[in-house]
Amino acid sequence: xxxxxxxxxxxxxxxxxxxxxxxxxxxxxxxxxxxxxxxxxxxxxxxxxxxxxxxxxxxxxxxxxxxxxxxxxxxxxxxxxxxxxxxxxxxxxxxxxxxxxxxxxxxxx
Amino acid sequence: xxxxxxxxxxxxxxxxxxxxxxxxxxxxxxxxxxxxxxxxxxxxxxxxxxxxxxxxxxxxxxxxxxxxxxxxxxxxxxxxxxxxxxxxxxxxxxxxxxxxxxxxxxxxxxxxxxxxxxxxxxxxxxxxxxxxxxxxxxxxxxxxxxxxxxxxxxxxxxxxxxxxxxxxxxxxxxxxxxxxxxxxxxxxxxxxxxxxxxxxxxxxxxxxxxxxxxxxxxxxxxxxxxxxxxxxxxxxxxxxxxxxxxxxxxxxxxxxxxxxxxxxxxxxxxxxxxxxxxxxxxxxxxxxxxxxxxxxxxxxxxxxxxxxxxxxxxxxxxxxxxxxxxxxxxxxxxxxxxxxxxxxxxxxxxxxxxxxxxxxxxxxxxxxxxxxxxxxxxxxxxxxxxxxxxxxxxxxxx
Numbered sequence: 001x002x003x004x005x006x007x008x009x010x011x012x013x014x015x016x017x018x019x020x021x022x023x024x025x026x027x028x029x030x031x032x033x034x035x036x037x038x039x040x041x042x043x044x045x046x047x048x049x050x051x052x053x054x055x056x057x058x059x060x061x062x063x064x065x066x067x068x069x070x071x072x073x074x075x076x077x078x079x080x081x082x083x084x085x086x087x088x089x090x091x092x093x094x095x096x097x098x099x100x101x102x103x104x105x106x107x108x109x
Numbered sequence: 110x111x112x113x114x115x116x117x118x119x120x121x122x123x124x125x126x127x128x129x130x131x132x133x134x135x136x137x138x139x140x141x142x143x144x145x146x147x148x149x150x151x152x153x154x155x156x157x158x159x160x161x162x163x164x165x166x167x168x169x170x171x172x173x174x175x176x177x178x179x180x181x182x183x184x185x186x187x188x189x190x191x192x193x194x195x196x197x198x199x200x201x202x203x204x205x206x207x208x209x210x211x212x213x214x215x216x217x218x219x220x221x222x223x224x225x226x227x228x229x230x231x232x233x234x235x236x237x238x239x240x241x242x243x244x245x246x247x248x249x250x251x252x253x254x255x256x257x258x259x260x261x262x263x264x265x266x267x268x269x270x271x272x273x274x275x276x277x278x279x280x281x282x283x284x285x286x287x288x289x290x291x292x293x294x295x296x297x298x299x300x301x302x303x304x305x306x307x308x309x310x311x312x313x314x315x316x317x318x319x320x321x322x323x324x325x326x327x328x329x330x331x332x333x334x335x336x337x338x339x340x341x342x343x344x345x346x347x348x349x350x351x352x353x354x355x356x357x358x359x360x361x362x363x364x365x366x367x368x369x370x371x372x373x374x375x376x377x378x379x380x381x382x383x384x385x386x387x388x389x390x391x392x393x394x395x396x397x398x399x400x401x402x403x404x405x406x407x408x409x410x411x412x413x414x415x416x417x418x419x420x421x422x423x424x425x426x427x428x429x430x431x432x433x434x435x436x437x438x439x440x441x442x443x444x445x446x447x448x449x450x451x452x453x454x455x456x457x458x459x460x461x462x463x464x465x466x467x468x469x470x471x472x473x474x475x476x477x478x479x480x481x482x483x484x485x486x487x488x489x490x491x492x493x494x495x496x497x498x499x500x501x502x503x504x505x506x507x
């Protein structure tokens with residue numbers, strides 16, 4: 001697998017001005033990576049030491065540019081997650097779960 | 110006379126303006142009456158053998174006439190019953206582990222969810238840490254996290270959680286609308302690991318399919334590598350194949366699907382395989398109509414009363430496993446997360462479903478405690494859990 005999922009990469013290229021939430025997996029020193037991400041125009045939200053990952057927001061074009069950085073191991077969208085309870089009203093029927101609004105996003109840039 | 114024979118709840122049902130044309134009723138007869146001699150109304154009645162009674166259907170007029178018959182002692186409404194936490198705990202045989210002396214006492218468990226209502230009496234004195242990663246504060250303004258925590262470790266009299274003496278840590282990572290970002294959940298996971306918890310419950314998830322390489326799933330695996338048992342919901346996106354989403358695809362976490370208290374798979378329970386071809390879920394647990402703690406002011410689920418509410422989902426199945434993990438860790442403190450996972454899977458009751466529907470089957474607290482594989486399927490036992498309470502109702506003559 002490459003650094004990024006093909007469909008997400010396509011969306012970044014199609015929407016270079018749209019702000020995206022990313023999870024950037026890095027190699028090497030995570031504090032240096034955090035500094036570098038800021039220099040490249042990303043806003044760092046959190047960094048994670050268990051998996052050497054940094055959560056950021058940035059434009060689609062910045063996200064695409066990050067792929068060129070050798071210390072960037074992988075980029076993925078910071079996707080939404082949901083509680084997995086149905087409520088009694090959905091008992092016994094397939095509710096189809098809740099929906100990630102990111103999937104509906106259209107390019108506005 | 111007839112009023113005395115007709116239970117008040119049934120009389121109210123009959124008098125209601127929106128009363129149905131027919132009522133489901135249970136009729137109790139005089140003790141010495143043969144089944145053939147029992148006066149009835151509807152077709153295909155079910156005759157009980159433990160008590161002189163039969164379940165049938167009758168119109169209001171037929172009920173009044175039945176009540177005039179000297180062979181009839183009492184007529185009750187045949188009320189719907191639900192899988193309560195008291196029933197699901199019994200179904201997975203947690204009380205047998207309690208009787209053996211293990212209640213999860215002092216085992217630190219983290220619920221990474223919508224927070225918790227710390228004022229709920231069922232958690233009194235056992236909330237050891239609360240952290241917020243949403244900016245809303247650590248209190249539960251949704252209700253989900255409180256319900257989940259109640260299943261893991263509530264200490265109510267009727268609705269007792271699986272590990273009622275466990276220590277509770279809560280990381281609020283989902284907002285008041287029940288959603289959050291993977292990064293917020295990852296932050297909660299890291300915090301829980303820093304608190305040195307032994308078990309983490311994640312009753313949340315995103316859309317599938319997934320292969321376990323996403324950041325959230327790999328964070329779950331990293332927590333397992335740090336010695337923490339991580340239990341994750343399969344998700345409610347079933348019944349289509351490969352409907353499990355992150356973090357349900359995490360390789361080292363235990364992924365939990367939902368079944369009813371009759372061991373019937375819940376249709377909403379997400380199915381495997383993962384997109385890299387692995388079997389998931391790992392086990393099933395009860396997750397239909399579970400009554401557990403209600404957060405003050407929260408409207409989540411169907412409220413039972415001020416303190417409890419009922420809800421369904423793999424969110425409700427997962428904390429059953431997290432609670433069992435706490436019981437096992439009290440009994441066998443040296444078990445690694447991998448060993449707990451293996452134990453729960455190896456001792457699960459095979460429901461005879463496809464592997465990507467049931468995993469190894471429905472997990473069983475007592476069998477996991479014994480560490481022995483589950484015996485081959487036996488004939489179904491007598492009415493469990495809340496069904497017992499219906500019989501008690503009958504016997505009590507209410």
